[in-house]
Amino acid sequence: MTTSGTERFNELFSELEDCDEDGQKRTIKEMDRPMDDMDEKEFKSVFTIELFNKILKMIEDKKLSMENVLLLLKRVGYYCVLKNMRSLRFEKSSLNKRFEQMIIAENKKMDEKDEKLLVDLCECYISLNISFKPELLLMCMPYLMKVALKKEKSEETQKEVDMALLTLRDMGFCLLMQKQYFNEIKEIIKYHHEHRNLSRLAYWCAWKFLIDRLFFDVSVEEVIVNDLHFARETAREIEDLSKYVDWRREKEEERVNETKEEILLMEWLRKLVFFFRSCGMWNEEFAALIESIVRVLRAAKDKHGDFFGKCIYVLYVAIGDKDIKIDCLLKGGAIDAFLEEIHQLTFNQNIVRKSLMFFLDLSEKLKKKTKGEVEEAKRKELKKQLFRMLEEEGYEDVIESLYGFIYFAKEKNDRELSLNISDYNVNV
Structure with missing residues (x-):
């Protein structure tokens, strides 16, 4: 036994x-x-x-x-x-x-x-x-950060650095500690980019410390997005971790204890929800990040419900970002992914609702004029491109067929959905 x-x-x-x-x-x-x-x-x-x-x-x-x-x-x-x-x-x-x-x-x-x-x-x-008692945290932080900043090349040092970063993982929500130690964590992440000296879990913990600061201080967006290349690095981690997940299993109930890689992959996806809600800055690297999320979504469909649902939710939250680059969503395959979902014969109310909200936000954002002639020309061209794409997919007919669901959802006090079908459409 x-x-x-x-x-x-x-x-x-x-x-x-x-x-x-x-x-x-x-x-x-x-x-x-x-x-x-x-x-x-x-x-x-x-x-x-x-x-x-x-x-x-x-x-x-x-x-x-x-x-x-x-x-x-x-x-x-x-x-x-x-x-x-x-x-x-x-x-x-x-x-x-x-x-x-x-x-x-x-x-x-x-x-x-x-x-x-x-x-x-x-x-x-x-x-x-x-x-934690504040006075105890004030005592502990300098010692833990000193260890986390070690750069000696040895297995023992790596273990020490990893454990210190694991311990610091949730300290990013402590406003005082954030202001004091943001630059140190930034240095640790940059050093890892050059030397790849951290374990996957320790690297995630360092990022979590920084991302949590967005809750208090959006001025760090520039550093996180452009200096530390958050989207590029997150895409790399998602791609690497997803290789360790068994996407081929036949049934959801066949799932056994989660591997470390599965746990960490889900942690990255959860943190992306917080990131997209807190950060208003995107760059061109986000197309690759969106693409990595869509790949996990498709691999998980019908076989790994928690990952599938989390990916849908991440992309649904992403479209709500105030300064989102819609071309990143298009290049990354997010729009295709939501189109596939509303075409499904299997009716999942939660997924349908998020898909409708995605297109509702997409339509709303494309209606807003941008500053500058170049950016405005890009917006108009993107609208035309999406209009042609959605027309080829029979998108408007599908949206109209879902009117009964939209009406039902509104009756259930779902105020976010619109009863006006044209609000979901992308018109040139």
């Missing part, structure tokens, strides 16, 4: 008290596999307040060294980030209070601070908690 991840982890944990320090290290490293195998429900059933308090008791009884506790909890924190979980109730444990005291005490030392200990404590504290 196969042992579950939960059972195997508990077996290994129970062995810790009977091992010497080196044996504990080996046992902790063996815990990686069962933690990787656990789903979110199993993970939370194992890492409870009681378990964290038991670990503290083992420290006090000298049955587990602080060095090995930190080794274990850094691995737990890594899987929390990887599996996008931040509700293990660590903050309610006595062990968390001990860590807070240790961080404050070590940071107060004027000389001979143990920076490695501080980094380890801070990584555990941030990766395992949901909320």
Whole structure:
């Protein structure tokens, strides 16, 4: 009989008290596999307040060294980030209070601070908690950023940099920290462009830190879009990660535990929703990004519903961007993709609604005159091109056939849809 991840982890944990320090290290490293195998429900059933308090008791009884506790909890924190979980109730444990005291005490030392200990404590504290005390964050950030900025070429250094960036992942929403550390994260991303020194997950975490700043400060758009080439890099990551997804499976229910690549691909797509809602700047590189999203959409159709739905949603949100370049949507295949969906015989109300909203926004944007003769000429030419394309596809007939659905949706208080069919059309 196969042992579950939960059972195997508990077996290994129970062995810790009977091992010497080196044996504990080996046992902790063996815990990686069962933690990787656990789903979110199993993970939370194992890492409870009681378990964290038991670990503290083992420290006090000298049955587990602080060095090995930190080794274990850094691995737990890594899987929390990887599996996008931040509700293990660590903050309610006595062990968390001990860590807070240790961080404050070590940071107060004027000389001979143990920076490695501080980094380890801070990584555990941030990766395992949901909320943080401001004074603790102020103490932790300089040490974590110092590690994240390391450039030595060694496997050990890469692991240290990766863990520091994983820990910093959600710090972008802290306004104070953003203002202080935006340039450092920018430097890390630029260095990766030249040397490809980060793991995929660490690279994603660095980007997340920057993108989250858009929530507070749209002035960073220029850096993110044009200096750091967000669209180009995101397209590259989506293309690479999608190669690791099994798109050939026959049925949705055949899905097994998600791979790391699948989890990370979905994280990129989720962050694109936030990006398109927050950023009003596009450049020509976005055509390749749209194309990569459309490729995932088509690969996932009828076989991987969550990816398919997320791609539809990303493109639906993208059309709402105030300064979107419609030619990027056209070149990237987004308009073709939505045309295919409204032609489908299989009626999915959610997809149909998003498709209608997409074309409603497309039509509205093409009606608005642009500044300058050159840009205005481009807009008119694009309208003609889209008009011919939609006419060849019998688009207007399909839209008219959906009037009953539109009327029904309006009756259900869907105010965004228009009952005027001409609003959905692109007219020259």
